[in-house]
Amino acid sequence: xxxxxxxxxxxxxxxxxxxxxxxxxxxxxxxxxxxxxxxxxxxxxxxxxxxxxxxxxxxxxxxxxxxxxxxxxxxxxxxxxxxxxxxxxxxxxxxxxxxxxxxxxxxxxxxxxxxxxxxxxxxxxxxxxxxxxxxxxxxxxxxxxxxxxxxxxxxxxxxxxxxxxxxxxxxxxxxxxxxxxxxxxxxxxxxxxxxxxxxxxxxxxxxxxxxxxxxxxxxxxxxxxxxxxxxxxxxxxxxxxxxxxxxxxxxxxxxxxxxxxxxxxxxxxxxxxxxxxxxxxxxxx
Numbered sequence: 712x713x714x715x716x717x718x719x720x721x722x723x724x725x726x727x728x729x730x731x732x733x734x735x736x737x738x739x740x741x742x743x744x745x746x747x748x749x750x751x752x753x754x755x756x757x758x759x760x761x762x763x764x765x766x767x768x769x770x771x772x773x774x775x776x777x778x779x780x781x782x783x784x785x786x787x788x789x790x791x792x793x794x795x796x797x798x799x800x801x802x803x804x805x806x807x808x809x810x811x812x813x814x815x816x817x818x819x820x821x822x823x824x825x826x827x828x829x830x831x832x833x834x835x836x837x838x839x840x841x842x843x844x845x846x847x848x849x850x851x852x853x854x855x856x857x858x859x860x861x862x863x864x865x866x867x868x869x870x871x872x873x874x875x876x877x878x879x880x881x882x883x884x885x886x887x888x889x890x891x892x893x894x895x896x897x898x899x900x901x902x903x904x905x906x907x908x909x910x911x912x913x914x915x916x917x918x919x920x921x922x923x924x925x926x927x928x929x930x931x932x933x934x935x936x937x938x939x940x941x942x943x944x945x946x947x948x949x950x951x952x953x954x955x956x957x958x959x960x961x962x963x964x965x966x967x968x969x970x971x972x973x974x975x976x977x978x979x980x981x982x983x984x985x986x987x988x989x990x991x992x993x994x995x996x
Contacts, residue, residue: 743980745995746827747789753825753990757795759838759945760826760986763935766945767987768826768839772798774818780805781816782850784859790820790829794839796939797821800894801842807888813881814848819863819931825990828980838945840936844889846882847930863930867903872965874907883908889934890918897951899925899933902964909957919955924964944986 746767757770771792776783781801783791793801801818808816822839823829835841847864855862864877886908890898902924912919925933938945982988 743828743830745991746823746825747830748995749823749825749827750789751824752792753994757939759794759840759938759942761838761944761984762946763835763838763841763948765828765981765983766826766837767983767990768792768794768822768837769990770795771822771824771826771839773824774798774801774821776856778802778805780807780809780813781818782856783819784817784845784851784856784862785819786857787860788820790823790836791818792824792826792839793821793842794936794939796894796936797840797842800892800934800936804889804892808885811884811888813885815850816885817845817847817849817851817863819843819845825994827983827987827991835933835935840938840945842934843931844885844934845931846877846885848881848885865929867901867929872903874904878904878907883912886922886932887918889932890921894936895921896935896937896948897921897923898935899923899928901926901929902961904928904932905956905961906965909955909961916955919957920951920953922956923951924956924961926964944984 752771752773753769755769758768760767760769772795774783774791774793776786776791779802781804801821805816819842820829820833820836821842822836826837826839828834828837833841845863846866847862851859851862866874866878866882868875886898886900889895898921900922905922905924908919908922935948938947983991
């Protein structure tokens with residue numbers, strides 16, 4: 712018997728049930744650490760619920776620690792669970808990496824067993840449709856893979872905002888392989904990496920469209936998949952603009968200076984979707 716029945720999600724919300732679900736976020740406050748208390752995937756049909764930055768996941772699959780062309784790192788974080796679409800995507804990408812004779816791909820954070828909000832490190836990765844892949848490549852020892860925080864390589868020098876000696880054609884090839892799958896919605900990299908690709912990539916450049924600039928992605932890139940077809944509780948982001956993204960708006964990223972708040976700002980955590988809150992209520996005591 713499953714602990715969480717998928718049939719409950721299929722029931723229409725009306726009457727007293729509608730009132731209950733509408734006001735559930737106000738009745739129960741979510742604590743991010745609650746998601747860490749769920750140590751096994753929630754059984755049921757694979758169902759991503761909510762948004763990439765506010766959601767949860769039923770039917771996750773644990774990615775094997777090693778496979779063709781890839782290795783899972785930062786295993787101590789317990790963030791190696793994925794929606795089946797992401798599971799298949801990463802294993803297929805590993806095979807492409809192997810066929811291209813690239814060094815082993817190192818996969819970092821995906822999601823927790825039931826998705827949900829991390830205590831630290833990310834706002835997204837909540838539906839099992841996001842995954843971090845290190846720019847550093849090559850097999851690690853079992854001990855390094857188990858406790859690998861701090862072993863990644865930075866690819867951009869902060870002073871010059873140029874890629875450094877750690878960058879090679881292998882990283883560009885890995886990004887092209889990663890972006891060429893139709894399941895991919897976007898891939899986040901440091902703006903300087905996107906600029907470098909725009910200035911150096913020749914020939915087929917259609918894949919550059921999915922490479923999006925975002926600070927904080929200096930040692931890894933962040934793959935985000937589209938919501939699966941028929942996943943009615945999953946909310947996609949707006950589509951990315953057409954073109955390769957190598958225009959003036961890209962270079963503006965390095966000119967922008969982040970504003971300094973006059974006083975520390977309190978981080979407001981939005982309430983989870985009602986179905987995610989219900990999941991917590993059933994599985995966290």
